[in-house]
Amino acid sequence: MPAKKHRTELTATSIAKLKPPAIGRLWIADSIVPGFGVRVTDKRSKTFVLRTRYPGETSASRREIGKVGEIN
Secondary structure, three states: OOOEEEEEOOOHHHHHOOOOOOOOEEEEEEOOOOOEEEEEEOOOOEEEEEEEOOOOOOOOEEEEEEEEOOEO
16 A cells, blocks of 8 residues: 655644554655655654655655654
């Protein structure tokens, strides 16, 4: 099942209010910074992610930046 996509302005408050999906994962894209977002899993994990095309790659991919709460 593909991840659901949503777009919102990501703030500390909006990230704290994110609820995990029943199953799978949820991708919340930031409405201000292109390619930046938060991935929320059914195991209650929240991770900052950047989706862009990196040097040497032909298509865009997502890379984890870090867990929410561990970095500011």
